[in-house]
Amino acid sequence: MIKGLHEPLISESLFYQVQSVINTKRKTTAKRDDLQSLFFLRGFLTCPICNRKLVGSISKGRSKKYPYYHCRDGCKTRIDAISLNNCYQKKLQQFILSNNTIELFKNILEDQNIKTLKASYLYAQKGLERKINEEKLILSQGRKLFITGILKIDDYNELKRENQISTQNLKKEANDITAKLKGIDKKNQIEDNTLVKIFERFSEFETSDKRHLVNLIPPTDIDFKTGALSLDLNQAFLKILSKKNNRKTKKNEFH
Amino acid sequence: MNFIEKNISVEKAVIILSKNGIQVDEKEAKIILELLYLVSKNYDKPKEKKISYP
Numbered sequence: 551m552i553k554g555l556h557e558p559l560i561s562e563s564l565f566y567q568v569q570s571v572i573n574t575k576r577k578t579t580a581k582r583d584d585l586q587s588l589f590f591l592r593g594f595l596t597c598p599i600c601n602r603k604l605v606g607s608i609s610k611g612r613s614k615k616y617p618y619y620h621c622r623d624g625c626k627t628r629i630d631a632i633s634l635n636n637c638y639q640k641k642l643q644q645f646i647l648s649n650n651t652i653e654l655f656k657n658i659l660e661d662q663n664i665k666t667l668k669a670s671y672l673y674a675q676k677g678l679e680r681k682i683n684e685e686k687l688i689l690s691q692g693r694k695l696f697i698t699g700i701l702k703i704d705d706y707n708e709l710k711r712e713n714q715i716s717t718q719n720l721k722k723e724a725n726d727i728t729a730k731l732k733g734i735d736k737k738n739q740i741e742d743n744t745l746v747k748i749f750e751r752f753s754e755f756e757t758s759d760k761r762h763l764v765n766l767i768p769p770t771d772i773d774f775k776t777g778a779l780s781l782d783l784n785q786a787f788l789k790i791l792s793k794k795n796n797r798k799t800k801k802n803e804f805h
Numbered sequence: 806m807n808f809i810e811k812n813i814s815v816e817k818a819v820i821i822l823s824k825n826g827i828q829v830d831e832k833e834a835k836i837i838l839e840l841l842y843l844v845s846k847n848y849d850k851p852k853e854k855k856i857s858y859p
Contacts, residue, residue: 653821653824
């Protein structure tokens with residue numbers, strides 16, 4: 551540990567306490583990404599009998615594997631994970647962004663696209679322009695040396711050939727970037743009716759994002775026999791989301 | 806990394822929503838921004854092949 555000049559954010563003893571926790575051998579559960587993805591509702595489901603959190607695991611059948619959310623230590627609660635996951639996704643996708651929120655969402659998309667991706671493409675584009683100009687300069691200098699007799703014809707031709715190949719490649723890269731920039735601008739002109747389906751690609755979300763979303767919109771009133779569930783939408787989300795048929799939900803929960 | 810840089814402030818979100826007839830307080834705007842940034846992060850991802858469950 552290196553002693554700094556600034557005031558410490560945490561005490562030395564707390565630092566060592568945390569280090570000892572980090573260094574202890576701990577039991578890691580659901581470490582594998584595929585399991586995390588398969589049981590993305592894990593931690594948000596409570597056993598209706600014993601009130602404990604359900605866990606997820608896969609039962610091996612004769613020819614197939616069956617993933618379940620289930621309780622432990624003799625408690626028999628269990629439910630098919632796929633159907634519950636699908637039910638959650640289906641319920642979620644019944645909601646769209648209300649028209650009044652489109653302006654804010656467009657601002658956010660622009661913030662994500664333009665300030666990150668577009669900026670990086672523009673930076674690369676400038677770099678390529680600079681390199682193309684450098685190539686032009688090299689050829690011009692070579693030509694001068696050839697005229698003054700310093701550079702032989704064979705060497706000049708070799709230089710010219712190399713220069714042409716290099717410039718062609720740089721121009722190809724520059725064209726690719728121009729196409730990508732056009733693509734970004736096109737994306738920013740997405741029609742509003744496509745824009746509102748914000749949960750449409752939920753199945754392609756990263757697992758951590760899926761779980762983040764489940765944390766924001768948790769399942770509730772789960773029927774462990776039928777697999778039916780409701781979504782617990784808080785007041786803030788009720789203001790910006792509406793059902794696909796444009797009827798606004800009036801209750802706190804969507805059934 | 807799961808970090809999302811947010812340049813739309815809570816105050817700006819309150820103003821934009823208010824302009825569109827949605828009245829929210831800062832606490833509500835904060836959670837709305839959290840949801841919309843989360844969704845926007847996954848919005849433009851290239852389409853992937855559907856993974857089948859075991």
